[in-house]
Amino acid sequence: MALDRVRIGFLPLVDAALPILARERGFAEAEGLEIELVRDMTWATVRDRLLYGHTDAAHMVAPLAIATALGRGRPAVPMAVPFVLGLNGNAITLSLPLAAQVMDGDALGDPVVLGARLKAVAVERLAAGQRLRFGVVHRYSSHNYMLRYWLAQVGIRPDIDVEIVTTSPTFAADALAAGEVDGICVGEPWNGVAVDRGVGRIALVTAQVWRRGVEKVLAMRAATLDERGDVVHRLIRALHAAAAQFVDPNTLEANAAILSRSEYLDAPVDAVSRAIGDRVRLVKDAVPIHVPDFMFQYREAANFPWRSQAAWLYSQMVRWDGTPFSGVEADVAQAVFRPDVYRAALAGSDAPLPNASSKLEGAIGADGIGAGSTQGRLILGRDAFFDRRAFDPEDIVGYLAGLP
Amino acid sequence: MRIAIIDTSTTRAAIISDGLREAGLDDIVVIDGTLGMVAALEKAAPEVVLINLENPSRDVLEEFFAVSRALARPIAMFVDQSDAESTAAAVDAGVSAYIVDGLAKQRIKPVIDLAIRRFQAFARLQAELHEARSALADRNTVDRAKAILMKRRGIDEPTAYGLLRGQAMRSNRRIAEIADAIITSDVLMGDL
Numbered sequence: 001m002a003l004d005r006v007r008i009g010f011l012p013l014v015d016a017a018l019p020i021l022a023r024e025r026g027f028a029e030a031e032g033l034e035i036e037l038v039r040d041m042t043w044a045t046v047r048d049r050l051l052y053g054h055t056d057a058a059h060m061v062a063p064l065a066i067a068t069a070l071g072r073g074r075p076a077v078p079m080a081v082p083f084v085l086g087l088n089g090n091a092i093t094l095s096l097p098l099a100a101q102v103m104d105g106d107a108l109g110d111p112v113v114l115g116a117r118l119k120a121v122a123v124e125r126l127a128a129g130q131r132l133r134f135g136v137v138h139r140y141s142s143h144n145y146m147l148r149y150w151l152a153q154v155g156i157r158p159d160i161d162v163e164i165v166t167t168s169p170t171f172a173a174d175a176l177a178a179g180e181v182d183g184i185c186v187g188e189p190w191n192g193v194a195v196d197r198g199v200g201r202i203a204l205v206t207a208q209v210w211r212r213g214v215e216k217v218l219a220m221r222a223a224t225l226d227e228r229g230d231v232v233h234r235l236i237r238a239l240h241a242a243a244a245q246f247v248d249p250n251t252l253e254a255n256a257a258i259l260s261r262s263e264y265l266d267a268p269v270d271a272v273s274r275a276i277g278d279r280v281r282l283v284k285d286a287v288p289i290h291v292p293d294f295m296f297q298y299r300e301a302a303n304f305p306w307r308s309q310a311a312w313l314y315s316q317m318v319r320w321d322g323t324p325f326s327g328v329e330a331d332v333a334q335a336v337f338r339p340d341v342y343r344a345a346l347a348g349s350d351a352p353l354p355n356a357s358s359k360l361e362g363a364i365g366a367d368g369i370g371a372g373s374t375q376g377r378l379i380l381g382r383d384a385f386f387d388r389r390a391f392d393p394e395d396i397v398g399y400l401a402g403l404p
Numbered sequence: 405m406r407i408a409i410i411d412t413s414t415t416r417a418a419i420i421s422d423g424l425r426e427a428g429l430d431d432i433v434v435i436d437g438t439l440g441m442v443a444a445l446e447k448a449a450p451e452v453v454l455i456n457l458e459n460p461s462r463d464v465l466e467e468f469f470a471v472s473r474a475l476a477r478p479i480a481m482f483v484d485q486s487d488a489e490s491t492a493a494a495v496d497a498g499v500s501a502y503i504v505d506g507l508a509k510q511r512i513k514p515v516i517d518l519a520i521r522r523f524q525a526f527a528r529l530q531a532e533l534h535e536a537r538s539a540l541a542d543r544n545t546v547d548r549a550k551a552i553l554m555k556r557r558g559i560d561e562p563t564a565y566g567l568l569r570g571q572a573m574r575s576n577r578r579i580a581e582i583a584d585a586i587i588t589s590d591v592l593m594g595d596l
Contacts, residue, residue: 166467
């Protein structure tokens with residue numbers, strides 16, 4: 001039987017793992033699909049190829065899918081996200097001189113303690129007319145929103161006290177080395193690469209800012225769902241099967257070898273292997289430490305596109321773009337995430353399917369909580385923000401009013 | 405109308421700017437795609453920016469457009485969605501364009517169309533060059549392999565070529581590949 005071809009755009013990051021492994025390990029073929037991967041260097045190009053039909057779907061930073069649907073900076077195009085490719089997996093890496101000022105010991109920083117020290121430096125640098133500068137991968141990226149959430153909460157005003165600029169992930173280590181930025185918030189393996197090159201120290205992982213933060217998604221034009229619904233369902237099943245295998249520790253070395261290949265991440269296999277094994281080397285030559293849930297690709301229905309995740313991203317878009325809240329925009333943003341498609345694709349499989357499409361984000365404590373599911377048993381683990389503030393998608397305005 | 409060209413290939417940038425000048429559009433700034441891009445753009449304040457689709461600076465560029473107060477109006481890719489066809493053609497050719505909001509469409513269309521044609525011409529040129537180069541490299545490889553065979557087996561040139569061609573046909577490979585294998589083995593085996 002001829003395979004249906006699906007072209008998927010991606011950037012060289014470890015969380016492009018699921019489409020790559022779905023292709024390389026036969027999960028796509030088992031669903032009658034041939035995945036063709038198209039690598040690019042910028043999110044702008046990944047987006048343009050998707051919008052103009054060079055690709056059918058894309059590995060994409062979640063906020064960019066929403067910004068595209070809302071028409072931020074370009075004409076709006078209806079978008080759909082039927083599958084989340086992973087939660088978290090990013091880190092904040094500081095230049096060695098800055099790290100020496102704000103960090104001690106050999107552990108990850110504590111968001112509050114580190115934040116207070118960083119604030120003292122930020123104030124000094126602002127007074128000296130040399131504001132601290134941080135690089136993020138894109139204006140509409142979870143990296144930007146996680147970094148800003150943390151900074152604002154510890155009393156550092158983004159865009160006023162510190163500068164936040166865009167740096168391509170693959171060049172982030174160069175930017176640190178050249179002193180163009182004092183810190184970066186990027187995905188792996190590029191923090192690890194900066195550490196191994198001896199130009200940075202990992203200070204925090206984004207899972208410390210929001211324990212279950214939505215990261216990359218599978219994005220497509222909404223029209224693709226209408227035109228090729230069956231193919232999309234099969235793609236979701238293939239990605240879900242790839243995710244189940246990806247989190248099996250026995251597959252780690254083989255997966256790292258595949259991902260690091262020149263046509264995919266083109267990165268050192270050791271840095272890739274550390275990232276997907278939740279092991280983080282904080283500073284050059286140090287023994288990697290285990291950071292539970294550093295990357296979160298499968299358990300707890302991690303791939304389920306909660307509409308409340310899209311709502312949180314929209315709240316941050318309003319917050320940092322400085323645009324007024326709009327109920328219509330909030331609806332459009334939430335409608336990008338398609339739990340209905342996820343459920344339809346995985347009905348009858350062993351994947352747990354939540355009843356609800358939206359939840360209170362950041363409200364689950366240490367013990368976890370059972371969630372109602374139409375199929376399978378689902379326990380959701382701790383999902384807190386570091387400041388213990390919860391997000392109610394029904395009250396974005398109230399939430400924003402309570403933020404610093 | 406001031407047009408900025410940002411391209412990772414200086415040759416292609418030159419080809420495009422030549423084309424625009426020929427069409428009477430001579431207010432052109434060519435910007436090096438890496439260092440100092442933002443400062444150069446700020447200084448030039450162009451109304452149209454042409455950049456190659458795969459340029460690694462595109463996210464930085466879009467960020468600049470989003471926050472810049474130096475350019476009077478925000479810049480969007482293409483004027484409106486009625487240009488979808490033209491946009492698709494541009495993306496296919498590998499061009500992306502940013503245009504000051506509100507600039508009349510009839511003034512921009514010729515610029516975009518010309519850029520598309522020049523990008524396509526450049527791609528053809530590159531393909532031809534690549535072909536010519538690999539043909540030349542193949543010929544060198546085959547000549548060297550023939551010389552090795554002639555010396556080793558004491559045969560003349562047509563016989564050596566016949567051996568290469570026969571082996572290529574039998575193993576369903578290109579003559580250059582067979583020649584390459586002979587050179588490699590000659591290097592490894594030395595004067596046995």
